[in-house]
Amino acid sequence: MNPKMNIMIVDDEKVVRESFLHWFEKIGHNVEAAASGPEALARLAQVPFDLMFVDIKMPGMNGIELLERVKADFADTAVVIITAYGSIETAISAMKMGAADYLLKPFKPDQLTLVMEKVNQQIKMNREYDYLKGRLENITRFDNIIGRSTAMEEIFDLILEVAQSDAAVLLIGETGTGKELIAKAIHAKSARSQHPFIAINCGAVPDSLLGSELFGHQKGAFTGAVQSRKGFLEVASGGTLFLDEIGEISPKMQIDLLRVLEDRKICRIGSSQTVDVDFRLISATRRDLEKAIDQSTFRRDFFYRINVIKIDIPPLRKRKSDIPLLIEHFLEKYSHETAKHVDRITSEAQALLMAYDWPGNVRELQNVIERAVVLSRNRSLGENAFGFLQAPLPAQSSGKSLKAHEKAYIESVLSETNWNVTRAAAILDINRVTLHKKINRYNLKRES
Numbered sequence: 001m002n003p004k005m006n007i008m009i010v011d012d013e014k015v016v017r018e019s020f021l022h023w024f025e026k027i028g029h030n031v032e033a034a035a036s037g038p039e040a041l042a043r044l045a046q047v048p049f050d051l052m053f054v055d056i057k058m059p060g061m062n063g064i065e066l067l068e069r070v071k072a073d074f075a076d077t078a079v080v081i082i083t084a085y086g087s088i089e090t091a092i093s094a095m096k097m098g099a100a101d102y103l104l105k106p107f108k109p110d111q112l113t114l115v116m117e118k119v120n121q122q123i124k125m126n127r128e129y130d131y132l133k134g135r136l137e138n139i140t141r142f143d144n145i146i147g148r149s150t151a152m153e154e155i156f157d158l159i160l161e162v163a164q165s166d167a168a169v170l171l172i173g174e175t176g177t178g179k180e181l182i183a184k185a186i187h188a189k190s191a192r193s194q195h196p197f198i199a200i201n202c203g204a205v206p207d208s209l210l211g212s213e214l215f216g217h218q219k220g221a222f223t224g225a226v227q228s229r230k231g232f233l234e235v236a237s238g239g240t241l242f243l244d245e246i247g248e249i250s251p252k253m254q255i256d257l258l259r260v261l262e263d264r265k266i267c268r269i270g271s272s273q274t275v276d277v278d279f280r281l282i283s284a285t286r287r288d289l290e291k292a293i294d295q296s297t298f299r300r301d302f303f304y305r306i307n308v309i310k311i312d313i314p315p316l317r318k319r320k321s322d323i324p325l326l327i328e329h330f331l332e333k334y335s336h337e338t339a340k341h342v343d344r345i346t347s348e349a350q351a352l353l354m355a356y357d358w359p360g361n362v363r364e365l366q367n368v369i370e371r372a373v374v375l376s377r378n379r380s381l382g383e384n385a386f387g388f389l390q391a392p393l394p395a396q397s398s399g400k401s402l403k404a405h406e407k408a409y410i411e412s413v414l415s416e417t418n419w420n421v422t423r424a425a426a427i428l429d430i431n432r433v434t435l436h437k438k439i440n441r442y443n444l445k446r447e448s
Contacts, residue, residue, distance in 0.1 A: 003120075006048065009033040010040045010066065011055040011082065020053060023109065037061030041069055045378040048341060049077050051119055053103070056083040056090060064094055071098040073346050073380055076126065078119050145181050146329050148427065149319040150416055155182065158311055163189035168261070168306050170246075171284040173313030176363030179284040180244060182313065187240040192280055195239030198232045203245035210253060211269060218270035233266050236279040246306065247287035247298060254302040261305050281306065316358040316365065321413045321427045323354055326362060330369035331381075342373045344380040355405040356389050407442040410435070419446045 007029050009020040017033040024031040032049075034040035038061060040052065052070065056063035067079050078100040083091045091102035100119050103111065145152070162169055163186050171179045180199055187197045205213055216231030232241065243249075249257075260266055261281065265274040283306045292298035316323065327345060335342045345353075358364055372385040410428065417423045425435040438444075 005029050005050040005123075007031045008040060008043065008049045008052045010035075010037065010052060010058075010063075012036065012058045013055070016055070016082075023112065037063075037066035037069070040066060044070065044074055044077065045380045048343070048379060049074075050123060051078045051080065051100075053080050053082055056081050056094070064090070064097070067094055067097060067099055073344060078123060078126075080115060080119065145178060145185060146326055147319065147322040148325060149321045150418075151314045151319045152322060155311065155313065159185050160189060162186055162309055162311070166280050167308040168280075169282045169309045169311060170289075170307040171282065171311050171313060172286075173284070174286050174315050174361055176361030177313045177315060178362055179313060180242065182311065183240070183242040183282040183284065186282060187242075187280075190240070190280065192239050196236050197240050197242065198236040198279075199242040199244060200232055201244045203248040207250045207253060210249065211256070214253075214257075215266050216268040218268050228268070231266070231268065233260060233277050233279065234275060237277045239279060240282060241279045242282045242284070244284045245286070246283040247285040247289055247292060251297070251299055254299045258299070258302045258305055316361045319416070320354055320409065321416050323365070324350065324427075326365055327353065327369060330366050331373065334370045334373040338373055340373060340376065341379045342376045342381060346380060346382045349381050349383045349386060351405045351409070352383055352386055352389070354409045403442075406438075407444070410438055410442065411444055414439075414444065414446070 007024055009017050009024075009031065010033075011017050011020075012035055014035075017035070021031050021033055032043065034043060036058060040054075044052075054063045054066055058066075061069075063081055063083075067081070070077055070079055075098075079098070081091050081094045081099045081102040082105060083102055084105050088102075088104065091099075091104075095102065100122055101115050103115055145156070147153075147155075159182065169183075169186060171182055173179050183199070184197060187193060200213065202210065212229075212231065214231045214233050216229050216234060219228045260277065264277055266277055267274055289298050289303055289307075293300050293303060327350065331343060331345065334340075353365070353368075360367075368386065368389070372381050376385060410424075413424045413427050414421075417427065421432055421435055421439075425432045428435065430438075
């Protein structure tokens with residue numbers, strides 16, 4: 001038995017709409033009708049449909065134009081073209097554009113049955129493809145870090161190498177680039193993975209309290225110390241200590257931590273008894289520490305101790321080929337959390353997000369998608385959902401037109417993949433023939 005489907009009939013003739021409605025309702029499908037292309041698109045933006053039957057000749061937006069819009073913005077909706085015998089060549093052209101099949105007027109129920117069987121088989125194959133695609137996309141997720149750009153693949157390789165040792169790691173990157181996620185991934189792949197991962201944002205804790213947080217204290221060591229407490233250096237023993245924004249700590253705290261890293265012993269505040277500690281240190285900063293050393297606000301000896309292995313994390317504007325994958329991930333996440341069926345983004349909206357500079361990096365993108373999903377009344381996010389993004393466009397997008405943005409995006413992906421057309425086409429989610437056409441259209445040339 002074929003699964004129950006959501007079907008839409010689009011035809012300007014009422015008698016045709018009603019005949020389809022009665023037939024599909026009789027065999028148990030959910031079916032709706034629209035008298036025009038714009039009406040169909042408005043409904044499709046609100047509710048997902050598995051299948052559409054579209055008349056090829058309609059006033060205003062014809063069936064071919066509607067097919068183009070559906071394939072661009074709702075690619076997983078199958079479209080069957082309805083046409084008269086004299087327009088069969090147009091129907092065949094429509095199939096080349098992505099239509100699942102065509103139906104000739106006047107048609108009999110058995111012809112409709114055959115078309116439905118073919119479409120059902122195609123939908124089943126598409127779902128199998130989506131399943132395999134989902135498995136492939138899981139490969140692009142490394143311990144919750146999402147990316148398939150060359151820069152991120154290099155970081156994934158570094159994580160695996162670094163995890164095999166206990167050497168101190170320094171992560172350098174702007175706010176929102178995912179430094180803590182990378183620190184967690186290193187911990188998860190290491191021999192210490194069964195022990196604690198302790199994260200502290202040094203910039204969020206006043207220096208007067210940071211010592212107590214890290215080293216712990218004895219009862220009565222200071223006003224308010226009503227009982228003894230272990231510090232995070234003890235709690236992290238056996239595992240990993242992640243010190244975020246390490247560039248914000250005072251020179252005195254740098255000396256205290258340097259002594260711990262060299263001796264592997266601590267004293268709680270108010271105690272003279274030493275305690276052995278064993279942890280792996282991962283630090284992170286958005287500051288230029290070498291400049292801070294020159295300004296005498298950061299100690300050179302401490303810098304060398306925490307900077308055994310350095311990992312530079314690129315900002316999102318330097319790995320824009322990861323943006324579509326991140327958009328898809330956050331759409332799925334917040335559609336599920338908000339119980340809304342917002343599962344698509346229009347090509348125009350994606351071009352807008354690709355052109356934006358993302359000063360807040362992945363964290364900003366995540367917040368933007370969450371906001372758009374929460375406020376959306378449709379299942380598809382268009383340009384108007386992101387009208388609040390006011391930051392300037394990147395320098396490489398010299399024009400404000402969609403074509404200018406598309407050209408810049410394709411150029412950046414080709415550059416990232418070293419002009420590997422097959423890989424670039426996969427990232428752009430188009431086939432190689434289409435990519436070659438766009439390369440020729442925009443007169444893109446590989447730099448010698």
